[in-house]
Amino acid sequence: MKGPEERLQKVIAQSGVTSRRKAEQLIVDGKVKVNGKVVTKLGTKVSVNDKVEVNGCPLEKEAPSYYLLYKPRGVITSLHDDKGRKIVTDFLMDIPERIFPIGRLDYDTSGILLLTNDGDFANLLMHPKYEIDKVYIAKIKGMPSKAELSKLKQGIKADGDLLKAVDYKIMSQDKKNKTCILEITLHEGKNRHIRRMMEQLGYPVTKLKREKYGTLTLRGLQPGDYRMLTPHEIKQMRLVAHKIVKH
CATH class of the missing domain: 3.30.70.1560 (Alpha-L RNA-binding motif)
Incomplete structure (x- = not known):
């Protein structure tokens, strides 16, 4: 029995590699293999029994994680920088999950930055139609x-x-x-x-x-500090996006 199937880009996003939008681009660019074969068609569905590789690396399912960082000024909202500047994940080095920023903050701007390995959650918060x-x-x-x-x-x-x-x-x-x-x-x-x-x-x-x-603030944090979001905060942000609660 093959088991329930999900769209390939969703599976990639949920693995924590990247957001769903970027996962779609990786598929189109021929960077994704399913059971050893390159797949470039968006909407391809896979099950838990299928072997998925992104840039030659097999996907490993991670538990969803959600963090709030008080980003200092003079830090790049990126996972790498070829100029050797400080990046946001330098402040979360002890986190085992492969997280990525939700959206961005400019180099000279400080404040709330959310990071996660949940591509669906990231897409929900970044999509303009949700008006957070x-x-x-x-x-x-x-x-x-x-x-x-x-x-x-x-x-x-x-x-x-x-x-x-x-x-x-x-x-x-x-x-x-x-x-x-x-x-x-x-x-x-x-x-x-x-x-x-x-x-x-x-x-x-x-x-x-x-x-x-949305409903999140910097209360209790100093620049460079981070904390996990609580289950209640995650639920509230989802509700805010769908206009079920005010923010």
Whole structure:
């Protein structure tokens, strides 16, 4: 008896090798074998009895793991860096599972970064249609007016991208030093999203931190610290994605 079958990209993602989207690309690129034969067709189904190899390495099923890292500034959101810079998994060296980051945070941005070996969970949180709130605190040069800041929600064009914020709030203003602290909420985070928006308005960001991701916060953590997500937190994040609970 062969047993229940699942899509090949899902099996790869659940093994902790990479996310489902990247697993699909590996299949298309001919990097995946099933029972010794290269498979390039998306949607191919396999069972637990099939031997799957990715880049010549057999898959080993891992228990799903979920971590929250307080990413410091000056760290690459990647599993490797050819320039020798510090990467996020350097802070989780004692974790046996092969985890990967869910999304990314820019090199100069600190704050919440989630890592997992569960490709389905990663895909759920990263997909734009689920519109999970990501709350950032930005320190900027200058003191923009309300009229200028209203453009954040309307959308600002930069290098062919339309960059938008879901919401914003002025937290404080320093009239003497002409600086301002903003709380900015995003759903989708494009490359240097907030920095590029503010640069277009003429108010460069000097410091940026992601303080909240859905229902998750940095409470109790210092830069470089990490912890496992609790089963309740994992369930809450799934519910947030499906709009069953507010965040």
